[in-house]
Amino acid sequence: MKKPKFINLILIFILIFKTSYANELNSQVDQITKNLRCLICQGQSVYDSQSDFAISMKTVVKNKLDEGKEEKEIYEYLKNKYGEWIVYEPELNQNTFLLWLIPLILFIFGGLLITRKVSIK
Amino acid sequence: MKKNIKFISLLLSLIIVFIILLKGLNVSKDYSNEKLNSKIDFSFKVKKLFNDEVINIEDLFNQEDLSVVNIWASWCVPCKDEHPNLMQLKDMNIKVVGINYKDNPKNAKNFLNLLGNPYSEIITDKDGTKSIEFGAIGVPETIVINGKTKSIIKKFIGPLSNENIIEIKSLINEKT
Amino acid sequence: MSNYFGNYSLYIALIASIYLIIKSYIDTNINIKNLNKNLVLITSVQTVMIIISFISLVVAFIISDFSNETVFNNSHTLKPLFYKISGSWGNHEGSLLLWLLVLSVFLYIFLLKSSSQNIKYRLLTLLFQQIIISGFLIFILLTSNPFNTVFPIPSEGLGLNPILQDPALAIHPPILYFGYVGTSIIFSTSLAAVVAGNIGDSWAKHIKSWVLVSWIFLTIGILLGSIWAYYELGWGGFWFWDPVENVSLMPWFCLTALLHTVIVLEKRNLFKEWTIILSITTFSLSMSGTFLVRSGILNSIHTFANDPSRGIFILSFLFVLVIMSVTIFFFNQKKLTSTIKNSFIISKETAILVNNWFMMFFLSVVLVGTIYPIFLEVLNGSKISVGPPFYHNLLIPFLIPFLVFMSFGPSLKWIKDKLKKFEYNLLIIFLASILISYFILINTEKKFLLSVPLIILSFYLLLVTINDFFNKKSSLSQKISHFGFSLLITSILLNGLFSNEFNANMKVGEERKFNDKVIKLNSVNVRDIDNYKSLKANFEIKNQNSFIQLSPEVRIYQQPFTITSEADIKTTLFSDNFLVFNILKDDGYYNVRYQYKPVMIWIWISTILISIGGLLSLIKKNEKKY
Incomplete structure (x- = not known):
């Protein structure tokens, strides 16, 4: 069985972070x-x-x-x-709204393209 | 037909991108904020170089007129280059407020004794924070301030050239 | 001497290039059975000429021949031999010569390896590749000739920039260029295949090795760049979203998408148009990389000399290529329609489309972030900075759906799969990842909305990819690459969340507390070494159960006057201790930066794993052939 080994590994792994603090x-x-x-x-x-x-x-x-x-x-x-x-x-203003928006628009556009290429049947 | 429209519009947008990038090549990569009309908050206190007197920065500037501020240091080599030009301003009866940037007061005084003192007043800026109030990025830098609106109207980054001197002079004459 | 050799062999190569363009163009229009022997011969002559030219430059660097302007500007007799050699491609002129070298060598390999392919297709590839080669030759000869001479001959060179004397940086450009230039072959062959009308599964099979080769080199190239930034720049980071770094990442996203799409084309004869678009885009991005970096249009840590005429040339050349390929694509589009229209919603095809979808999104974020400031400044004169916060804000939220998707997408079957019955295995894995994340995050005050699901999902994906090693659904190469990728994401997340940093000014003998540690500056020793003054500090970092000594160094070079900080990094499998110090102007204080960076080494290891997966796939592919 692989599971017990798994758990051992995981425990060791967690211990690494025991002594570390987040950078708050x-x-x-x-x-x-x-x-x-x-x-x-x-x-x-x-x-x-x-x-x-x-x-x-x-x-x-x-x-x-x-x-x-x-x-x-x-x-x-x-x-x-x-x-x-x-x-x-960059803050969101009239100069930069396209900067933030273009990738999101492209993402939606890509999604629409995929739905056209995919069928449920 | 539809395909052709697609093709032509793609081609056109490519050409636009090309032109923009071509223009982008000629845009200066260095920092400049000449267009900025930034305001100065005149509420901080400063110390004078020669007599250690602490005063309000406001008192140094004419509230109605333009003032010239020059940031310098004795360790800064280009400052030596622009020094004769500053002396020229003094000869023209233009008052220049000096900000002594991160300098040793002794060296600063020696520097002025050796090369002449072009400033009407000199204040010290031990940690460089006062210069940041004036929107400066280093030494030397020369700033023309409108006392009425408390804003920067012109900024010269780097040593002043002869042309800059003429520009400063005409700015001040224009006003008066 | 070597100047003449180098220079004239480039002219001969240019003549060969023009001959090959004309000859291959004529040959594609007449029906011939076999590739004209002369074509291969002339190509090999051209390759040899370019090799001679490159060797001449390397020799000029080795013997410090300062009559050569490139050598004079970029080398110095005091440089170690290794850096003299690597200096030959560490500069603008030499790096372009290296581009050219790889271009022609790859073309030659292509001609040798493609003998089983359609003749028209081979001729067209030769044609397109020669167009690129001639463009680079003209560019080099007109604006960036590495063999310009200086007279009178100077006795010493100018180039001794210590920051550039680093092994990772020395081999980084060639590796990256192999990747970039590999995409040129993909570009040429895909255009050739469009014109010849042989886009399909057999072409996909043929082109896949080139995609893999470019992808592996690009991955390793990016890795070396990050390693250099981490060890040499001394800021403790490995990725700064600097434009020059972004430029290498963009073709990587595109190539990763292509790598997946080409498999669909090979197995299912689908996505023909999309594959071509990706091929063209990948190469255009690689070329733009060269343009953006070499033209000096970007603001970057990595300064390169800029000369506007160079920028104008590369830009124009790039656009000629792009417009040419767009035109070819549009007027041959009807040859590209697939017989099967749509793919089923739950299938590997769709999964790969979704993978491409995300890759394109990541690409668009990086692309827009990199060039938007240029556009804005040209169009309305305002200057903005687009830095790490922009990229993080847009990329990190999208990692969540991407990780979810990646945990099941790769195991779907071709054509049609069903939604699986509930799998206990996966549930256990999911619970386990929640548990791990809980124990990791409980020690911290940080409970951000985003970091919790991200950590859980990255562990889930990590465990799923480990679990995948025990089933037979996918190839070993894919398993390794995907495991490497999930390990990379997990390491980056943990590293980002748990790194902590101490920054203060300290005197010799001073002690400071930081978290549960005590940092002490024991001593600073000043010594004169060869061509620099060395200030070596000794720090100790203690806590209850560990004691580390770190000795970072500051080097003061006189010619040219540069101060560099050599960080001292103690690496273990679990964490890195990174310490760097700087001299301050006054009163014997030093600026000290200490960083604790967990799982740092796993970022490198996982990237290596990703490329090993690619390498395995390449080997397996070639084994099948013979």
Whole structure:
């Protein structure tokens, strides 16, 4: 029988995660700066970069959080200064609704195409 | 017939994609936010470089007029290149507020003693956060601010060229 | 010397190409029984010429011949021999020469291997492939000649970029190119088959090896790219949704879809049109990859020198090819209608359609995310960034139905299957996966709406694919690939959910607490080595039952001035401990990033398993033939 072996394996596997924590302890600064583009780097996030700009930006984000600003407010504040380019997650607006929508439309379209190619008989 | 329409529309859309990508080749890949009319929140405090006096940033700027802000550091090589141009602005009686970016005050003062001081006021920015308030990304950078609307009307990333100086001058003359 | 050899052999290859285009075009219009011997001969001459040219470049790199501009820009006498050699294709000019080399070698192999096929089909394939080859030859000779000379001859080269001196990165481009270029053969043959009218099961059988070969190389190529990013970039991630990475992923989705569709064509003679569309798209995506990367139109971590004239050429060439293939497709479409119209709803055919459906969706997300910013900027001047959150938001929810579907789709029968009677086996597996997920997730505070069903389903799929090894419903190669895939999804999910990260500035001697661990920076030793200054740190990471020492390094190179951080990674079967540090400007502090990444190694292993499945299938296919 294969089942008991299975269960043993599974138990060992679970134990790996026993000592690990989810990353909920990551500070909010990290979370926000991961979503910010380092404007003077090549495709790096502020979080990943060690450039002067990124280091200052981390401080700014920290200060804003200390002032009690919400994540959203900080993004708005920075977008006002640097444009939407600084945020990695494009918000839904008239410029970007197609970005979010095209894949979904294609998915529905594909689904319709399949139903035409498939019969129940 | 139906097939032809399909074919032609596909061809047309391919051509449109082609043209867009062709144009995309010429778009600059560097960061620029010249078009942005971003506002500055003038509610923070700053420290002056020479006498360590803490003041409101608001007090440095003319509420009715345009102001010029220049971000610089003694360790920044291109800043040396643009320095003569800043001195030129001073000769034209244009006030420039200097922001000393992540610098050692001693080195900064030496730098000015050696090359001349083009600034009407200098404030320090030890951690670079003040520069971010002005929407800057590094040194050197020069920003023209409208005091009335508290917004940035022009931004020059990198060392100022002679043409930039003329542009700044005409901006300020236009206003007055 | 080698400059002349390299340069002139390219011209000879171009002449051969033009001759072959004309000759094969003439031959397709007259009725002949056998392939003209000259055609094969000239093709082999062309291949040899391109090989000579490539070897000339490699030799120029090995002997550091700085009279060659490419060598001067990209090599240095101090480079180790291995990186001198790999440097020859690590740059724009050399990489295109490598593309060209693989193009012609693959064509030659095709001609040798296809002798049993219809003559018109072979001629047309030769024709289309030569069009591609001549395009690349002209491109290289006009805009990116690797044999331009510099005078006076410099005494030292400029290229010593330490980041690019990495074994994974050295072999990554050739492997990826084998994959990309393999799709060119798929493209040419499918167009040829459309014109010759021999799309069908026998063609599918013939083309399947090429699909498999490209797919295996592409998979391994992407894997090597991720491994490089993980070990060398020092950010602890393996996939950044960077445009250059996306560009390699797009043809992969398409090729994976094609790999499944071709089986339907082989077994059931269905989906002819769709197979052709996929073949054309796959190659167009591979070409666009080259365009997007080499033209500098993208913002990416991976910087490449850009020259607009190059971009214009590749773009125009790409569109000529696409418009040519679209035209050919439309005007030969009536040859493609299948005799059987629809497939039954519960059947392998439908299952594969659904697989394609998802693959196309994933593809569209990546494609739109990659090029939308370019379009937006051209059309209304606004600049936006499309980063990881976009891809995650759109892809992850769709993983749920995809995983459900993948757990039963592959075991359906051809033509018509019935809904199975309730299977106790599957119920047990499902309960087991809920139980595992429960025990894993109970330790965490994270109870996201999405992560719970995802973890459960990924375990369910994993167990189902393991269970499948005990039945005889599918081939071994399929079992291994599907098992590898479910393992990959599971590992990525667990890795993403349970990785944790410590980021702080520390001094020597300082100790910090992180979760249940204590991180201590023991020392930083400064040493001068060959061409760089090395700062080697010693960290210890302790908790109740483990003690790890990690020694990351910062290297300061003087020529050109670069600072690189070498992460230290301790890998076990269960988890990776990743530590990287950076120098800060002031006061003896170092920026320290420590990451705990569970099941990291399984991401690599599972990807290797996926390709092993493909490899098995390829071997089995060739065994049958002989």
